Amino acid sequence: MLQTNTFPKHECLGIHPAVRFFAMLFVSLIFSGNQAWALTGAEKVALVRGESEQRLQMLDKVLAQGDVTATVYLQQLLDDAVRLDGDKVLIVTDEGATNVMTGERTKPSEAAEEVINNNRIQSELEASIATLNLLSQDASVRLAAAQKLQGTEANSSRLLLIAKAEKVETDGKIRALLQQVRASIELTSDNKATRLAAAATLAASSNSSIKQMLSSRLAADGETDAEVKAAITQALKKIDRDLATFELLGQVFTGISLGSILLLAALGLAVTYGLMGVINMAHGEMMMIGAYATFLVQNLFLKYLPAHFQWYLLAAIPAAFLLTALVGILIERSVLRSLYGRPLETLLATWGISLILMQSVRSLFGAQNVQVENPAWMSGGIEVAANLVLPYNRIFIIAFAALVLVMMWLMISKTRLGLFIRAVTQNRGMASCSGVNTSKVDALAFGLGSGIAGLAGVALSQIGNVGPALGQSYIVDSFMVVVLGGVGQLAGAVYAALGLGILSKFFEGMAGAVLAKILILVIVIIFIQKRPQGLFAFKGRVID
């Protein structure tokens, strides 16, 4: 009994490990009955052929045998490794194909097709695998299985197995989970007392899928008994209370997340428009170029460094910054230099540039969107509560926006270049007299603004589409943030972005996305009328 020593003390909960082991063995034996341990070829075939209904009946039979080794085949079925080849059923793995009836090695023919598992069969397969895994020796496997079973649909053939597993379970946490699983199945029991007990057990959970189960039980064709109904309503109320806090937190998070995107999009403009006064209609296209730079870096990684593909995004950040900064400097040197102080012409010229950039990208990469993949570490999220998942890509963008903001603030307020930029924007003549090369500073400042727009492009490529028109959808928002925050103010842009983000998410929750957009625009218009200088007026001797 060497392995029993490996059980940590707290797991034992009074039952001797050896007793537990034999109990497990006993359960497995009961369920295996007189049948063979492994799945027969005929059973394997029956699991993949015919209508969903028949296949699921077969799955129930397999489950009733309580044979843990069946999970191997079920998993293969779930992973699309099982193929139908004419009248044969094959398991195709990296090592080759095996015929399930004969166990022979064969080669799949051209016509071999994957078994079609619709969502219903897939979830039944997953639930069955999890149920069988409850019989595992490994506590972590059992825990994962019990968690997986939370909120799965009621199925009485699984109940038997789950109840037995619960009885011999020694780990308190797993047992509590199993109790809830059993309760959610027993909610449809014929016995009123059982149903009442089940409702009481479920009230302790704050799982939204259990809430779904309880509320569907309350629906017209569900529970009929008034007492049980009251118990279910009580349980629902308790779960709702638990969920409400997280709902509010979720709303704030989405608001901040939208705000951080607005901020990233507007930061570059805060330099080119806010500080330099250039109405840059091509600002959106700078973001678009940044996003395409990400796409190019991604392809380079795919081609030359596929092993490090995960980290392409980090390489894309400097690449996008440098490329867009370069394009920005080029535009400033070639076009904008001769247009300073002529806002109308600047507006037209930059609009023209934006059209040229869009069309060139369309000619180079095609009119269709290009595919930018999220690295694996950006997919998914942290599950704070059952109804609150914080996606990694949103967290990344919030952190990224904060980082860019801090870097930019340091650059503007602490470096020599920043000093020059501030000097030139406040009083060009005086700065020039003091020996500042104003035309070089102009070029660098515009390059900086464009580069930051490029960084925004990297972030946007992770949450939305990368296509030639990417910039168009953000240009209005960017101007809105800068104007609302007060032209010439970085802090203003931050407050305006977060404010607009949270406000529009708040409206969206109340009135829907279309109305929210309109409401926000109306508010901004009224605000600008009442306070044309924006949230924060520029305090200083600004020369217009």
Added chain:
Amino acid sequence: MITRRNFVKSMSTIAASIALMGTASLANAADTIKVGILHSLSGTMAISETSLKDMALMTIAEINKKGGVLGKQLEPVVVDPASDWPLFATKARQLLSQDKVAVTFGCWTSVSRKSVLPVYKELNGLLFYPVQYEGEELEKNVFYTGAAPNQQAIPAVEYLLSKDGGAAKRFVLLGTDYVYPRTTNKILRAFLHSKGIKDADIMEEYTPFGHSDYQTIVANIKKFATGGKTAVVSTINGDSNVPFYKELGNAGLKAKDVPVVAFSVGEEELRGVDAKPLVGHLAAWNYFMSLKNPANDEFKKKWAAYAKSAKLPTAGKPLTNDPMEATYIGINMWKQAVEKAGTTDVNKVIAAMGGQKFVAPSGFTAEMDAKNHHLHKPVMIGEVKADGQFKVVWKTPGPIKAQPWSPFIAGNDKKPDEPAK
């Protein structure tokens, strides 16, 4: 560098070539039949419509190779209405009165079709419209080769109500804010009522074109889903689908818990998307690229070869989809009708269209209804796979007849199933 002299020179070359083209087409006017192609090649709809233009050109080239129609070669006239709805009408008028095309293949959004309709009626032109739409229309001058609501939307929702589709009890109707989603959802709401689903169990939401932040909507769907088994019916159009599906994946809303069935998401729309988080979500169409049958194998092979020879930017990964198949069927059926009528005269071709049959890449024989200008098509429901293709999980045993006037809209039962003469 373009110097002024160069510029003048190049302009005059262009002018000369235009003039040449003009005389060339005049000279050929007698022995070619002109065919108009009216799809947006720039602007927001370019993403979807560009491939339809290319598919039309491929089909025309194929017909020409086999000797053309009535012994004449087809001559495509391609115009770009640039996703600008009024411009569609202008370009249609130009095709009909200036180029004198015998037939036009074009339009994607319902609003563009509504824009050109008066032109085709006034000048008695002929339009083939290849995209699924909301119905509520039946015009003598138009043949609809895409699906009507009963060939896509209704069967898809029936599937969601079935056990295999998850036996949904609550529905989220989510769409882009314009005529197609609004009308479709009106029909679906009436259909759901007929299945005993109450208004409290239906959530209807719209987003503007190009909406990209679906956090709130996905959170709302999640909250709504706690009230009972929920399914989402998405009529989101264009590239808004990408951020929507990404949000679904990241928020942990799996197809097994809350399946999303989409009516405007096909292979081409998923090209720019990482499909892994979307696995298991559904789409309803009349054709999928993944279908295995001889007609589709040939269709895909032809398309891949054409994309390569025409050096299309997408030639590296040639994709086919439902509206492309509908375009292909439409042009071939028009050819058959012209041959039956012995002329390209619009009224005679319209009369010859009824009952035309064509072995479609879907593996079924598509048939033009004798009267109602719509195709009899099979309905299929596919689940998204990790590679952006669809595996068919359900299909009708055979083609079904279109009902352009949905019985789920009041007053439609009195409307005749054929266009007014």
